[in-house]
Structures are given as C-alpha cells and as structure tokens.
Amino acid sequence: MAETKALLLLENFIDGKFLPCNSYIDSYDPSTGEVYCRVPNSGKDEVEAAVVAARAAFPAWSSRSPQERSQVLYQLADLLEQSLDVFAEAESKDQGKTITLARTMDIPRSVQNFRFFASSILHQTAECTQMEHQGCMHYTVRDPVGIAGLISPWNLPLYLLTWKIAPAIAAGNTVIAKPSELTSVTAWMMCKLLEKAGVPPGVVNIVFGTGPRVGEALVSHPEVPVISFTGSQPTAERITQLSAPYCKKLSLELGGKNPAIIFEDANLEECIPTTIRSSFANQGEICLCTSRIFVQKSIYNDFLKRFVEAARMWKVGIPSDPSASMGALISKAHLEKVRNYVKRACAEGAQVLCGEGVDKLILPPRNQTGYFMLPTVITDIKDESCCMKEEIFGPVTCIVPFDNEEEVIQRANNVKYGLAATVWSSNVGRVHRVAKKLQSGLVWTNCWLIRELNLPFGGMKSSGVGREGAKESYEFFTEVKTITIKH
Numbered sequence: 001m002a003e004t005k006a007l008l009l010l011e012n013f014i015d016g017k018f019l020p021c022n023s024y025i026d027s028y029d030p031s032t033g034e035v036y037c038r039v040p041n042s043g044k045d046e047v048e049a050a051v052v053a054a055r056a057a058f059p060a061w062s063s064r065s066p067q068e069r070s071q072v073l074y075q076l077a078d079l080l081e082q083s084l085d086v087f088a089e090a091e092s093k094d095q096g097k098t099i100t101l102a103r104t105m106d107i108p109r110s111v112q113n114f115r116f117f118a119s120s121i122l123h124q125t126a127e128c129t130q131m132e133h134q135g136c137m138h139y140t141v142r143d144p145v146g147i148a149g150l151i152s153p154w155n156l157p158l159y160l161l162t163w164k165i166a167p168a169i170a171a172g173n174t175v176i177a178k179p180s181e182l183t184s185v186t187a188w189m190m191c192k193l194l195e196k197a198g199v200p201p202g203v204v205n206i207v208f209g210t211g212p213r214v215g216e217a218l219v220s221h222p223e224v225p226v227i228s229f230t231g232s233q234p235t236a237e238r239i240t241q242l243s244a245p246y247c248k249k250l251s252l253e254l255g256g257k258n259p260a261i262i263f264e265d266a267n268l269e270e271c272i273p274t275t276i277r278s279s280f281a282n283q284g285e286i287c288l289c290t291s292r293i294f295v296q297k298s299i300y301n302d303f304l305k306r307f308v309e310a311a312r313m314w315k316v317g318i319p320s321d322p323s324a325s326m327g328a329l330i331s332k333a334h335l336e337k338v339r340n341y342v343k344r345a346c347a348e349g350a351q352v353l354c355g356e357g358v359d360k361l362i363l364p365p366r367n368q369t370g371y372f373m374l375p376t377v378i379t380d381i382k383d384e385s386c387c388m389k390e391e392i393f394g395p396v397t398c399i400v401p402f403d404n405e406e407e408v409i410q411r412a413n414n415v416k417y418g419l420a421a422t423v424w425s426s427n428v429g430r431v432h433r434v435a436k437k438l439q440s441g442l443v444w445t446n447c448w449l450i451r452e453l454n455l456p457f458g459g460m461k462s463s464g465v466g467r468e469g470a471k472e473s474y475e476f477f478t479e480v481k482t483i484t485i486k487h
C-alpha cells in the first residue's frame with residue numbers, strides 16, 4: 001500500500017501494472033471530513049493507454065473457452081473472499097457506510113457477483129429455428145463486443161463495479177472501468193488480486209478520476225463500443241449525448257423515487273422493521289431505498305407512531321462501530337443537499353416527526369466534522385412537493401395516507417422514476433394486482449431487497465434503459481448474429 005505523508009495514494013491499473021498519474025484529487029473520510037486518500041485525476045491519456053492494453057488483450061481473452069474464463073472468475077471470488085475483512089474495513093472507511101453493512105452485504109455480494117457470472121456463463125444457450133417449407137434452419141451465435149467501458153457510482157462501490165466487471169469479462173470482453181472518484185479504494189485493492197487470480201494483463205484496466213475528465217474520455221472513445229453506466233439521470237443524459245455519434249450500446253441504471261404501499265391487512269411486525277431498513281439502510285443511499293410511504297388510512301396513525309419510534313432506534317454511529325445501523329453520508333455537498341430537502345419540505349408546511357432539526361445527534365468529538373445525519377421522517381406533505389417527486393438519496397422518508405387501491409397505484413406511479421416498489425398486504429390477489437399495475441422495474445411484496453441475480457434488474461421511465469442479470473448482462477455484453485443454412 002503506497003502512502004505519502006500518511007495519505008493513501010492510489011494508482012491507475014493499466015495493462016496489469018500500477019501506474020502513477022500526473023495529478024491527483026483529494027478523497028475524504030466521510031466520518032471525519034478529513035482528506036485521507038489521493039485518487040489519480042486521469043484523463044484522455046490514461047484512457048488511451050487503457051484502450052491500447054484492452055485492445056491487445058482482447059484476441060487471446062475472447063478466444064478462451066467459457067470454462068477457462070469461468071475458472072479465473074472463481075479464483076478471483078475466492079481471493080476476494082479470503083480478504084473479506086480488509087475489504088469491508090476499507091469500503092466502510094471510504095464510503096461512510098457501517099462496517100456491518102460492508103461485511104454482510106457489500107463485500108459478500110461482490111464475491112457472489114464473480115461466482116454467479118462464473119457459473120452463469122457456462123449455461124448460456126443459443127437459439128435455433130427451422131423453416132421446413134424453405135429447407136432452412138436458422139441459429140444464433142454470440143461474440144463479445146470488444147472493449148467495454150464500465151462507470152459506477154459511490155453508494156455501493158465494489159458491489160456495483162463487480163456487477164459489471166464479472167459479466168463483461170465472463171463473456172470474453174476486455175474492460176476499462178471507472179469507479180466513482182469519491183470511492184475508489186476497494187477497486188484499487190481488487191487490482192492487486194487480478195494477477196494471482198489469473199486475469200491476464202489488459203483484460204481489466206481501471207482508470208480513476210472524475211466524470212467530466214476521465215469518464216467523458218472513456219465514453220467518447222471510438223474504440224469503446226459498449227458503455228455500462230450506473231449513476232444519476234443527469235449524467236446518463238450526458239453519456240447518451242456523448243456516445244450518440246458512435247451509436248454505442250448503452251446500459252443505464254439510474255435513480256428512483258421508490259414507493260412503499262402499506263395496506264391495512266399488512267403484517268406490521270414485519271413491515272415496520274423492513275420499511276425502516278428500506279428507508280435508511282446505507283444512509284438511504286441505495287437506489288432501491290423507499291422514500292415515499294403510502295399507508296392506508298385505517299392504520300395510518302398507528303403506523304406513524306410505531307415507525308417514528310423505530311426510526312429513533314436506528315442508531316447513527318461512526319462507521320467502525322459494529323452496533324451502528326447507519327454511518328456517514330458520502331460528502332459534505334451531499335449532506336447539504338439532503339438537509340436542504342428537509343428545509344424545503346418544512347417551508348411548504350410539512351411536519352418533521354423525527355431526525356433532522358428535531359432530535360439531537362450525539363457524536364464523538366473527532367466525528368463532529370463528519371457528514372452525519374439522523375433518520376428523518378416527514379409527514380403532512382403534498383404529492384407535488386419536491387420531497388415526494390425528486391430523488392433525495394439520503395436518510396429521509398415521507399409518509400402519507402391513502403384511501404383505496406386504485407388511488408394509491410395512481411399516486412405511486414405519478415413520478416418520473418420507475419425503479420423499485422414494495423407492497424405490503426396479506427391479500428394474495430391484491431398483491432398480484434397491485435404489483436402488475438405499478439410502473440416499476442422491481443416490485444418486492446412483503447419484503448425488500450431479496451435479490452435473485454438470474455432475473456432482470458433495472459428501471460422503467462427515467463430510472464434507466466436496459467436490464468442487468470444472467471441473461472440480460474450476457475446479451476448486453478455480446479453481439480448476436482443470426483445464421484441461415486439452406487439444406
């Protein structure tokens with residue numbers, strides 16, 4: 001681990017080698033607000049070097065059998081798992097999330113991403129049809145696209161980066177990945193495992209830095225025909241514009257304004273703790289987090305009281321505290337943005353029942369400059385309010401009453417996003433009916449964030465374009481060809 005003046009110094013990883021950069025940017029520890037790491041401020045030159053390496057590595061890597069590539073992915077998964085604790089500590093320090101979440105979700109899921117695609121690549125099949133009246137058969141073949149550009153956000157750094165790297169290289173592509181400049185450490189640590197896992201130089205290249213500099217250089221490079229992006233909607237718009245002249249293949253996984261719909265026959269013993277988690281896990285910084293809770297009128301007051309009591313028990317603490325439920329938000333700017341939403345809601349006449357501006361946050365002296373915020377519950381708020389329409393991406397959730405099924409479906413759908421929803425009811429017919437009518441790429445009923453990696457993941461409307469999953473990622477990272485044989 002290279003360090004200068006006690007700061008962690010990251011390097012780009014290109015062609016199997018760690019390379020210094022001409023300039024660096026500061027990266028902050030969200031729990032203290034202090035600079036603790038320096039991240040390469042890469043640009044066009046670094047992307048060019050990565051393209052040269054990825055291009056050279058492509059013929060040999062894409063010619064390997066799926067079985068051979070699969071073995072490499074399994075090796076990488078094992079190595080990552082052997083270092084689970086150090087990766088979890090690094091992710092927690094870099095991102096601000098609790099060590100418990102990093103240890104039980106982020107890093108195990110990163111390991112699982114490699115194992116899952118190591119397995120699923122062995123089970124992909126082609127299509128074949130007959131046209132007997134014309135004496136023809138038709139079949140498809142798939143080939144890796146080439147060099148894939150992978151751009152990921154700061155909220156689930158290694159989890160989301162490996163969710164892209166694993167399917168891309170399993171399908172035979174070589175990749176250039178750009179993690180968020182705010183959370184680059186675990187991606188850099190992973191590079192140290194690649195050689196031992198048997199990943200040849202140039203197959204995985206990682207260039208660090210900001211979106212406008214290195215992200216745009218990657219998206220605009222003519223030799224990178226496929227871009228998989230997870231992040232915000234405004235950035236997706238920019239990426240779409242930049243890649244349009246090259247007709248690039250794009251996968252866009254974007255934000256959400258996710259509703260929870262709670263009917264009067266819901267099992268509140270399960271619903272309340274799960275909805276607390278779906279609202280506040282990872283400081284509310286998960287694209288799938290609930291931020292609008294619709295509760296049927298007959299149980300509204302009871303729900304509100306119990307939910308606020310539970311929110312007050314959701315402990316905010318320093319990320320390394322294993323008993324903390326919530327750590328620090330990602331940055332000072334983001335904390336300000338989230339707080340501003342609460343201020344705007346108050347100005348519109350909404351009530352803040354707990355959290356920001358109501359309860360006192362107690363932190364050790366060293367962490368008082370960190371980016372912490374209490375879980376915040378807002379009510380008496382109109383559906384048209386910015387807090388009910390825009391993605392806040394922080395520990396803020398709004399609770400409103402509803403009368404009936406038809407009304408709540410219409411209100412839940414009345415936002416530009418369509419990523420994830422939860423429905424709580426013990427009436428099986430209603431659960432199916434409502435799930436079908438929601439404009440949402442994912443609907444969890446009587447649960448949240450139970451992931452089946454085989455099935456399509458992604459959003460409708462402004463929440464994205466395309467899906468990720470066993471079949472979907474394979475199709476995205478390959479080009480299909482239809483061959484007709486006349487006999």
Ligand SMILES: NC(=O)c1ccc[n+]([C@@H]2O[C@H](COP(=O)([O-])OP(=O)(O)OC[C@H]3O[C@@H](n4cnc5c(N)ncnc54)[C@H](O)[C@@H]3O)[C@@H](O)[C@H]2O)c1
Nearest residue numbers: 152153154179180210211215216231232235253254255287
């Ligand atoms: N749907 C999903 O699966 C999913 C998952 C996680 C996060 N998200 C969304 O991501 C957002 C939060 O992440 P964020 O703040 O890091 O998003 P962001 O769009 O600011 O950044 C995401 C990535 O894009 C890069 N980037 C920024 N500008 C760029 C540009 N002009 N060209 C190329 N790359 C650029 C960033 O450096 C970063 O690596 C939220 O909207 C959240 O909902 C969606």
Ligand SMILES: N/C(=C\C=C\C=O)C(=O)O
Nearest residue numbers: 155285286287288451457
């Ligand atoms: N892509 C996935 C989750 C995204 C979360 C966003 O913050 C996944 O579980 O595969």
